[in-house]
Amino acid sequence: MKVQSSIQQALEGITDGMTIMVGGFGLVGIPEHLILGLYEKGVKDLTVISNNCGVDDWGLGILLQNRQIKKMISSYVGENKEFERQFLSGELEVELVPQGTLAERVRAGGAGIPAFYTPAGVGTVIAENKETRTFNGKEYVLETGLRADFALVKAFRGDTYGNLIYNKTARNFNPIMATAGAITIAEVEELVEVGSLDPDSVHTPSVYVQRIIQRDHYEKRIEKRTVKK
């Protein structure tokens, strides 16, 4: 059975030093209960692959505050002062990756593609010490696929087999990360019986999801609340 009854049960097997992928863009679509669970579990020396690193007191930011993260692989971390402090002081190892390259590295990893060529980063520090090759007169840099010991994702709705459907821009990195975890844990707002999701509408097929847990009370914090004047 994939359905988990507690967050700590869902996180079983995550130990110090592991590599964890975490879905979300900014604070949207982050697996907020699983992140809180990692905080409570106290595992440390984690390598975390996530587009962003939360804010100081929410999302992955709470793991940073708690010194649980050894290395971050991200594309943009500008919303987090503690991140900047730990990075500039050398406490935190950071691999900054162009966002599209990060997405494709995760997609490739999950799809069994060990590496691929992309134009992003050619002629910049990103391409230093990497293999480059010219195709049709244009230079590309070789980037490797990424996989993780665990992938933590958040979906809007899931069924007990682990099929997932995301909501609006909360989809972002979640579906690709679901494919790249040796064990993928999905938290959902609504868990439904098998057969109630329209197969044509499933975003993440159940094969990628090993554990699923439903939680109520999502905070869904808004980083920049902009409304019509």
Place this chain on the structure above:
Amino acid sequence: MLTREQIAMRAAKEIQDGFYVNLGIGIPTLVANYIPSDMRVVLQSENGLLGIGPYPSEDELDPDMINAGKETITMIPGASLFDSAESFAMIRGGHIDLAILGAMEVSQNGDLANWMIPGKMVKGMGGAMDLVHGAKRIVVIMEHVNKYGEPKILKTCSLPLTGKGVVNRIITDRAVIDVTPEGLTLVEVVEGYTVEDIIACTEAELSVSPTLTQLRGE
């Protein structure tokens, strides 16, 4: 000198009917306010949306609906949603007609630096490095000089690059400059400045277009 809004207004003229456009964070986001309402333009947000709409009303506010700048937004009718890999596939694959981005420095061969000041700030490049190689046309909008009055359009960028030889056009508060295979060409000068003024506040070599026009802030 053009205001931020006037720069955005000028940049909006780069957009043509039917375009799919990606607008960067900051002043580029303001460009959306000046797209003529009779044009069918679809704005891409690299977090996974084609068809950014206006900011929501209090009633429409949805925490699952943001743009790449993490601002709450709405969708236009005809919008579509997708994951991050798909989003950058359409960017890298050359399907986006135009990207309008901010810049810290631009060089005379079109190198762009807009993501990092060594030792000072670490934010990350986000999607900028993918965008500059993917969109069919790259327009950069920026202030012509920095807060110390020093040129930002240089012979060679001093900051770490976002992309090499990627910029097509530079729109500043003082001028519009094209990046050509022969170097930079001054194509528009903002009212109140002379060609000599622009050359004086630009470190890179500038040639002057035979069809040079004056740009008036609207």
